[in-house]
Amino acid sequence: MSSSELPSRRLAAALRDSINSGALAQGMKLPSERSLSDEHGVARNTAREAVRLLTEEGLVVAIHGKGVFVREKYRLARSPERLTRAARAAEKGAFLGDAETNQFTPTVEVEVRVEEADAETAVILGIDEGNEVLVRERVMSADGHPIQLATSRLPRTLTEGTAIEQADTGPGGSYARLEEAGHVLGHFSETVGARMPTPEEASLLQLTAGTPIIVVRRVAFDREGVVVEVNDMRLSGDRYELAYEFPAD
Amino acid sequence: MSSSELPSRRLAAALRDSINSGALAQGMKLPSERSLSDEHGVARNTAREAVRLLTEEGLVVAIHGKGVFVREKYRLARSPERLTRAARAAEKGAFLGDAETNQFTPTVEVEVRVEEADAETAVILGIDEGNEVLVRERVMSADGHPIQLATSRLPRTLTEGTAIEQADTGPGGSYARLEEAGHVLGHFSETVGARMPTPEEASLLQLTAGTPIIVVRRVAFDREGVVVEVNDMRLSGDRYELAYEFPAD
DNA sequence: AAGTGGTCTAGACCACTAC
């Protein structure tokens, strides 16, 4: 389309057009930076700048020592019914339900600890600052690729003596244990945003440059409207897609 | 925290720590690239590289001729009740409802045209490829800042002769017109993802580097389960947050 | 060993902002 005036932009636009037109298909290797700089009569750093622009757009991925490749698109659908009681009765937690509907092999690393509630957490959970909170940090992977980080916080008063304080919460997951303890779930509220990952998140999720993360905060309420859990999730933007369904009135 | 071995990474880590610790608060100006390079004994390009890393993380924003500033966080909440019939009866469309709950002044630019359905659109709308589709492209702004792009597609058979084919669809918006024409809405389905913007999207939404977009595809069904509209929305990632609510069973 | 991307240098000039 539009070829800007600057050499780096012109080169980037040319490469972008080749990709969008299909001349450079997914997975194909771009010319090396040195050959781009030769053929277009610019310094190598200028060719590099052009490639960097495409990298930031998420159009290409550079692999050290190998080359720059047109990015392949992934996507995992996510079921909107992932949190139903029926699914929990079938002994599946939310992530395991995802795995089943999308046919990947799930693995989860868990770290459990007890913290004192900071101001924000206290407000959300409706407890006092400094009260004990059970924190479950998880790294979830699909076929060995980490695709989701999740940090759940629950008032310690709800979890003491239950399997929620164990790494393995048992069939149906934390929500099933909460219901057994008398805290029947009523509804969930989710807020969804997007941002660039911190270096730590990028490394944990093995994200390449130009990949944002989807940030979801899910709040679980029991039937009395009391908050029982806050779950902060960070999802790999190129692998995940959320699905929601709601009535017209 | 961790200071990598490379000069650019070390500088970036130092600046990142200053920001996270609050020593460099939101809106504050970083030292100029030239003074960073002097003080840390690196070439200007190396200092620049450090700043670029922070820019890609969305931590800072560079303004030509002025300096580099710690990014300020925006956020617009979005009501989960934005699509209820009650809201439409109150003569508000979805975006106007957002405006009211979040107290900004909304403006919308609209472009309406008729297209022939491509393969993907045909499948979603349940019509034949090549059939006429009404396309409404909108740029929505809050207080003059563009924050959302939306492209709606409806089967032409549903819109011919209605105000949906006008730039101004009237009170309650397209959905109200559809219901008047006998297509009572049943439910909505939304899929949510995130990616980096194309240069065109970045320019339309006035996005700075390091800002992803939230991509939402909403499909509207009538009470018989027939698809009446597909709406592809692209939201500025640093200004928007979606809210969803759903029952536990 | 050859090829590729990653980082760094030292310097130049341009474009924008402020005074």
Added chain:
DNA sequence: TAGTGGTCTAGACCACTTT
């Protein structure tokens, strides 16, 4: 005019991958 970020050059060396 001075200060700032934006782009470009020409070259060097490093780190990783492939043959």
